[in-house]
Amino acid sequence: SQQGEEDPQALSIQEGENATMNCSYKTSINNLQWYRQNSGRGLVHLILIRSNEREKHSGRLRVTLDTSKKSSSLLITASRAADTASYFCATARITNSKLTFGKGITLSVRP
Amino acid sequence: EAGVTQFPSHSVIEKGQTVTLRCDPISGHDNLYWYRRVMGKEIKFLLHFVKESKQDESGMPNNRFLAERTGGTYSTLKVQPAELEDSGVYFCASSHLLGLTSGTDTQYFGPGTRLTVL
Numbered sequence: 001s002q003q004g005e006e007d008p009q010a011l012s013i014q015e016g017e018n019a020t021m022n023c024s025y026k027t028s029i030n031n032l033q034w035y036r037q038n039s040g041r042g043l044v045h046l047i048l049i050r051s052n053e054r055e056k057h058s059g060r061l062r063v064t065l066d067t068s069k070k071s072s073s074l075l076i077t078a079s080r081a082a083d084t085a086s087y088f089c090a091t092a093r094i095t096n097s098k099l100t101f102g103k104g105i106t107l108s109v110r111p
Numbered sequence: 112e113a114g115v116t117q118f119p120s121h122s123v124i125e126k127g128q129t130v131t132l133r134c135d136p137i138s139g140h141d142n143l144y145w146y147r148r149v150m151g152k153e154i155k156f157l158l159h160f161v162k163e164s165k166q167d168e169s170g171m172p173n174n175r176f177l178a179e180r181t182g183g184t185y186s187t188l189k190v191q192p193a194e195l196e197d198s199g200v201y202f203c204a205s206s207h208l209l210g211l212t213s214g215t216d217t218q219y220f221g222p223g224t225r226l227t228v229l
Contacts, residue, residue, distance in 0.1 A: 031216070033217065033218070041222060042115075042202070042221055042222035042223055043202065045217055045220070048216075090154075096206065096216050098144065098156040099144075099156065101146075101153045101154040101155070103152070103153045104153070
């Protein structure tokens with residue numbers, strides 16, 4: 001069964017608005033990572049949050065993790081057209097182990 | 112610091128042929144992972160090397176796939192013979208072994224190899 005599931009599957013917003021993407025997972029984890037993929041390009045690592053952390057920030061990104069609900073959210077504030085991409089959450093059950101990905105969220109930011 | 116590189120970026124082959132994909136991890140990264148994404152599906156794990164040893168190959172779909180990492184540096188993934196369902200994007204990722212740095216085990220991905228089997 002799929003470990004990570006993001007929602008919504010597609011999100012369209014206006015430049016300057018905030019974008020919130022959610023991810024749910026099924027099993028216990030060591031860490032959860034968010035990645036971005038621009039069309040036809042590789043995966044770019046955005047942020048890693050460990051199971052003993054609740055919130056992390058990186059620039060305009062804010063990630064939260066609720067292990068009791070087995071869910072995470074990625075907030076992009078003041079979105080830009082350049083944020084248009086697919087976003088994936090991926091979980092690792094133990095450190096230094098394989099990642100299990102969701103299907104991804106397609107974010108479109110309209111100029 | 113150079114990122115993870117993969118070669119080729121695209122490969123188009125006929126069913127039954129052999130293809131070899133190459134991945135060069137970030138220098139000093141002992142962990143190397145292979146993943147793939149077939150059309151419309153999620154990115155799936157194939158296998159994990161720690162240095163030259165296979166740590167986890169639970170995601171390898173069948174014995175037509177052979178991965179190697181001689182010397183613990185670059186890795187190759189060979190598909191022989193290729194089938195139509197092997198088409199997709201093959202990603203490689205690398206990371207530090209925990210404990211050697213500040214404890215990060217972030218996986219850094221390469222740009223992927225798009226494989227098309229006709």
